[in-house]
Amino acid sequence: MTTSFFIEKKNKSTRLYLKYDHNSLRTMFSTKVSVSEDQLNWITRRGHKQIDNASPLNKKYNGHHRVNKDLIAEYNKIIDIVYRTKETGGDLDPKNIKRIYEQRTNQSEVKTIIQGIDLIISKYKNELSVAALKNYDNNLRHNIINYNQYKKKRHKLIDLNKYFELDYKHYLTDQGKAKSTIDNQVKYLKSLCAKLKELDIEVNPAVFTFKRSKSNKSIFYLSEIELDRLRVSIPKSKSLQEQKDVFVLQCYTGLRVSDLRRVNLDTINEDRSMIVMRSAKTDEAIKLPILPEAEEILLKYDYKLPFISDQKYNKAIKDFLKELDFDRKIESQDFAPLYEVCTSHIARKTFLSYLINVKKLSAPEVKEITGTSADTIYKHYAGADVAEIAKKMRNLIR
Numbered sequence: 001m002t003t004s005f006f007i008e009k010k011n012k013s014t015r016l017y018l019k020y021d022h023n024s025l026r027t028m029f030s031t032k033v034s035v036s037e038d039q040l041n042w043i044t045r046r047g048h049k050q051i052d053n054a055s056p057l058n059k060k061y062n063g064h065h066r067v068n069k070d071l072i073a074e075y076n077k078i079i080d081i082v083y084r085t086k087e088t089g090g091d092l093d094p095k096n097i098k099r100i101y102e103q104r105t106n107q108s109e110v111k112t113i114i115q116g117i118d119l120i121i122s123k124y125k126n127e128l129s130v131a132a133l134k135n136y137d138n139n140l141r142h143n144i145i146n147y148n149q150y151k152k153k154r155h156k157l158i159d160l161n162k163y164f165e166l167d168y169k170h171y172l173t174d175q176g177k178a179k180s181t182i183d184n185q186v187k188y189l190k191s192l193c194a195k196l197k198e199l200d201i202e203v204n205p206a207v208f209t210f211k212r213s214k215s216n217k218s219i220f221y222l223s224e225i226e227l228d229r230l231r232v233s234i235p236k237s238k239s240l241q242e243q244k245d246v247f248v249l250q251c252y253t254g255l256r257v258s259d260l261r262r263v264n265l266d267t268i269n270e271d272r273s274m275i276v277m278r279s280a281k282t283d284e285a286i287k288l289p290i291l292p293e294a295e296e297i298l299l300k301y302d303y304k305l306p307f308i309s310d311q312k313y314n315k316a317i318k319d320f321l322k323e324l325d326f327d328r329k330i331e332s333q334d335f336a337p338l339y340e341v342c343t344s345h346i347a348r349k350t351f352l353s354y355l356i357n358v359k360k361l362s363a364p365e366v367k368e369i370t371g372t373s374a375d376t377i378y379k380h381y382a383g384a385d386v387a388e389i390a391k392k393m394r395n396l397i398r
Helices: 064-087 094-105 113-124 130-151 162-174 179-198 205-209 224-232 238-251 292-300 310-323 345-358 363-370 374-380 386-397
Strands: 002-010 013-022 025-035 042-045 048-051 274-278 285-289
Touching (some): 002 025, 002 048, 002 064, 013 094, 025 064, 113 179, 162 179, 162 205, 224 345, 238 345, 285 363
Antiparallel strands (some): 013 025, 042 048, 274 285
């Protein structure tokens, strides 16, 4: 009997598993970690190359110290189950070992949507943002409980089929919920089930085909003039000035907040011309040239940015924009003023627009920097400059 780490290709990613072998039978335990082979520590034992059980991940994997600790804890848990089962004369068959493991983790008992919500909140409460916890624990839970009571049924994860989708949407509509609220319920359900699936908990795959309502709302972002005005504006309080600088930096880098928080001298190359890291969300490599406007802010804070919580950051964005009279009416947001609807995510959209419409980069070039698809760039960010189009057409005629 042996227990070891093992990688397996699934779709386009390589997943890290723990495997337990006994009498030519095997069972697999998900670690929820996606890796590339060069992020693993490899050793040779008895002429065979294998992953180092004592330290699976190397420094190329972001946060490898913390993740290694979690992986070793899971490894030791399985080892403990095996040896305790052996000492008591129990069945060492892989299926039995996995059954005992699942009983310990309570994952095998997760059948209903509410149980799924409970598990994700308890397992990831220190990793999920305040907003995400609220979405699961308050919004989704509240509506599912009321729907269960209405239908007199405790809906299970395997009940998430097309009928459930249509009936749940009709129920929410009858309750007077707005389309945006219903769309968010679909988003929360799909996100919840994706996390549960990573834990090898059975969900109905039909949930991932649930659709949000089609919206005619277009993407909005800060214009070049607004961005330039914001860059030189000075809010009254020091705290708002700091968060304005962070937001402006985000507008000139396009980094998600989760990546922006990791910007320091360790994530910048030697000549300080480029941010180099892996995306916390997608694990894709980021190689981002530092624009002069971004460098100015980084130097101002000596590469140690004044971060606050996501929730407070988004509130600060609204506060300093209101104070500085950024009140352009946003048609796609029912003509609400910019300061009411702007969030940190608008910074990424602003950066995309800036690269396309100000720096005149091509869609493929912007895609290389940001990872945003060319189709999305053409659809939402590439402004139609009539004079430029006419000039290109004249050149073609010649």
